[in-house]
Amino acid sequence: MAMNYRATGIGRTRTDYDKQYKEELATVTNVYISLDDMPENSLNASNTLYSEFETADYITKNANIYGAIQFRFGSSKDILEKNLDVALPLNKDTHNLPVIDETVYIRKVDGVLYYTRANYQNSPNFDSNPSVLSKTLKISSENDNSTGQSDISEIAASNIPNSVQKNDTSTNIRPGFNGKYFKRDLRIHQLSLREGDTIFQGRNGNSIRLSGYLHDNKDDGISYPAFIIRNGESATNKAKQIYDVVDEDINNDGSSIHITSGEYITPYTPTSANSTRYKFPSEAKGDQIIVNTDRLTLSTKGDDIFLISNRNLSIFANDTVSIDASSIDFTANDGNVRITAQANNDVIIAVEGGKVLLGADNSEGSVDANQMILGNKLISLIDRLIQAINLMTIATPSGPSAPGPIDKATFTGLANELKDCLSSTNYLV
Numbered sequence: 001m002a003m004n005y006r007a008t009g010i011g012r013t014r015t016d017y018d019k020q021y022k023e024e025l026a027t028v029t030n031v032y033i034s035l036d037d038m039p040e041n042s043l044n045a046s047n048t049l050y051s052e053f054e055t056a057d058y059i060t061k062n063a064n065i066y067g068a069i070q071f072r073f074g075s076s077k078d079i080l081e082k083n084l085d086v087a088l089p090l091n092k093d094t095h096n097l098p099v100i101d102e103t104v105y106i107r108k109v110d111g112v113l114y115y116t117r118a119n120y121q122n123s124p125n126f127d128s129n130p131s132v133l134s135k136t137l138k139i140s141s142e143n144d145n146s147t148g149q150s151d152i153s154e155i156a157a158s159n160i161p162n163s164v165q166k167n168d169t170s171t172n173i174r175p176g177f178n179g180k181y182f183k184r185d186l187r188i189h190q191l192s193l194r195e196g197d198t199i200f201q202g203r204n205g206n207s208i209r210l211s212g213y214l215h216d217n218k219d220d221g222i223s224y225p226a227f228i229i230r231n232g233e234s235a236t237n238k239a240k241q242i243y244d245v246v247d248e249d250i251n252n253d254g255s256s257i258h259i260t261s262g263e264y265i266t267p268y269t270p271t272s273a274n275s276t277r278y279k280f281p282s283e284a285k286g287d288q289i290i291v292n293t294d295r296l297t298l299s300t301k302g303d304d305i306f307l308i309s310n311r312n313l314s315i316f317a318n319d320t321v322s323i324d325a326s327s328i329d330f331t332a333n334d335g336n337v338r339i340t341a342q343a344n345n346d347v348i349i350a351v352e353g354g355k356v357l358l359g360a361d362n363s364e365g366s367v368d369a370n371q372m373i374l375g376n377k378l379i380s381l382i383d384r385l386i387q388a389i390n391l392m393t394i395a396t397p398s399g400p401s402a403p404g405p406i407d408k409a410t411f412t413g414l415a416n417e418l419k420d421c422l423s424s425t426n427y428l429v
Contacts, residue, residue, distance in 0.1 A: 224262025
């Protein structure tokens with residue numbers, strides 16, 4: 001597509017905007033976010049700035065206009081798109097890209113055109129000034145290929161065109177879209193503001209808030225720093241009226257990281273059942289970090305992970321807690337090691353070919369290990385022994401004695417009490 005690029009220093013013949021102006025509103029008609037849409041690069045290895053590099057080191061496309069836009073002023077409504085000006089982002093280090101039909105500020109700095117997004121409506125997802133839009137765009141229905149003056153009633157009613165037909169093409173942008181794939185979602189809301197807030201908001205319910213006044217009682221003016229990261233607006237908030245404002249919802253937003261302090265009480269509600277011994281505090285405040293998401297992965301590629309707590313270290317789960325490691329070491333320096341299975345469930349310690357050692361550490365062979373006795377097996381053997389004693393005969397000079405000892409009843413009583421030695425809760429396999 002043949003174009004003129006005043007902003008990049010590439011040749012230009014039009015002088016429509018040679019006037020000196022500081023800033024003016026315009027409507028975006030094209031956004032360069034794909035190298036495929038960019039013109040060929042006019043720079044090569046013969047350029048003195050790049051003379052030390054080979055031509056092959058540089059992309060053949062003109063990357064100077066990466067993130068740039070084409071735009072229309074009201075005065076350029078009837079100019080063909082290929083002849084429209086190009087404006088560069090004012091700061092390429094932090095892209096805040098507009099989409100087609102949005103309003104931008106255009107300013108000229110040392111003869112070069114730059115743009116910044118203009119926020120007119122109370123929506124972080126799509127924002128356009130209807131007055132500017134009606135002066136610069138030609139609105140049509142999906143099947144209308146007319147090139148005449150458009151009806152702007154749709155803009156007047158909703159501030160948002162349903163579909164756009166550019167002045168020099170019969171190709172329409174799909175209804176509800178403002179680009180090849182960007183689709184408007186006016187159910188994405190602005191965040192509510194606190195005095196002195198610094199807020200960065202994306203178009204998709206992702207945001208960063210730097211605040212000091214999220215706590216309830218602010219009358220004394222004391223600030224408590226808070227750093228709130230949110231990725232995805234909750235369904236509850238999205239159901240609110242368009243252009244309403246919302247607060248972050250740590251329990252229902254897509255994913256959240258809350259770094260808070262002081263008197264701010266987090267509204268976080270644990271999703272897992274609390275332990276009967278340790279519970280998440282009902283008033284969680286002070287310096288703290290809470291991460292809430294559907295899945296959380298902490299991983300190291302080369303070294304350790306340390307979890308260090310000055311007090312309790314609690315792990316709550318509604319399902320299994322699994323630890324799979326080459327070796328596991330539990331040490332209680334000042335207290336007991338407690339393993340509890342509630343609701344008639346079992347505690348199972350299983351080994352495959354190894355040993356279970358209770359008592360002193362025998363891992364280095366420092367203590368002679370004694371094998372445990374299997375209770376059922378031992379009772380069976382003692383029972384058989386008592387039965388044999390009760391049937392025993394003794395050879396005497398006058399012949400074999402009568403079967404069994406004189407106090408046979410005593411031995412039989414002992415046999416009946418053998419099972420009382422077995423534990424009702426502890427088993428050896």
